[in-house]
Amino acid sequence: MKKLVLTGARGRLGSYLREPLSKLCDELVSTDILEAPTSLHDGERYVQADLADLPAMEALLEGADMVVHFGAIGDEAPFETLLGPNFIGAYNIWEAAYRNGVRRVVYASSIHAVGMHKKTDFIGIDAPHRPDTFYGLAKCFAEDLASMYWDKRGVEAVCMRILSAAQPTNPRAVGTWLSYDDLIHMVERAIDTPIVGFSVVYGVSNNDRAPVDNTKARHLGYHPKDNAEAYAKEIYAEYGPLDPQDAANMCHGGPFSTIPLGESGLAALNLNEDDVAKS
Structure with a gap:
């Protein structure tokens, strides 16, 4: 590819993608609402911009082959807080992609789009939306937007x-862990698969206890390698028996399933220091 755009490049996950994506194109344009990082990779250019600014997004995507859209507030918050970056920002990315003839949007969706489903249901990619928060609702909106722009305007999308x-630092993560290497692999497959139309894939590693089914996403060639089972014995010993009546243990959204709407859910996830530092 000649030009690839990465939004949310200063975020916890976007920061892991900058280097590998820079190797897939002649020019990687990284963007975020924050100031530029201290250093850039070969072939990388940085543009500070606001997702809620459609003209800025349209200019940013000019001449791009694809856009990898990770930009958003990555936590539950009041609807009014999420409206600009997470809802309007998603519309602006797809509209700017359409106006510029961008072929595909690779989107960082979330399990929270289906967070109120029970983990024991072993849901597939065709599970109906069941958001657990305003944050999850924004992911549902963007997935439906992606579906519509494919059906009506021919813009391909992979919603991860x-x-x-x-x-992994808690019992939920024994099933739900996505390693950073597998994240990079998934994004690469979302980019280099020749035809995707509108596709959904669960971003999860090759965990023995993974609670979701990616069978219908096999056309993407995503084959994760890491397995959280290596952490299971230690984590289960630390936490002891879990309450099966607690939705935080039973639902896909974990703590996001039980927090009040508009209140942060990240604090309940017990991220380690390295992960928090990347936030």
Whole structure:
């Protein structure tokens, strides 16, 4: 590819993608609402911009082959707080992609789009939306937007419903862990698969206890390698028996399933220091 755009490049997950994506194109344009990082990779250019600014997004995507859209507030917050970056920002990315003839949007969706489903249901990519928060609702909106722009305007999309992209530190993560290497692999497959139309894939590693089914996403060639089972014995010993009546243990959204709407859910996830530092 000649030009690839990465939004949310200063975020916890976007920061892991900058170097590998820079190797897939002649020019990687990284963007975020924050100031530029201290250093850039070969072939990388940085543009500070606001997702809620449609003209800025349209200019940013000019001449791009694809856009990898990770920009957003990555936590539950009041609807009014999420409206600009997470809802309007998603519309602006797809509209700017359409206006510029961008072929594909690779989108960082989330398990929270289906967070109120029970983990024991072993849901597939065709599970109906069941958001657990305003944050999850924004992911539902963007997935439906992606579907509509494919059906009506021919803009391809891969919506990656990321589960737990941080080191396993709690019982939920034994099933939901997505390693950073597998994250990069998933994004690469979302980019280099020749035809995707509108596709959904769960962002989860090759965990023995993964609670979701990616069978219908096999056309993407995503084959994760890491397995959180290596952490299971230690984590289960630390936490002891879990309450099966607690929705935080039973639902895909974990703590996001039980927090009041508009209140942060990240604090309950017990991220380690390295993961928090990347936030």
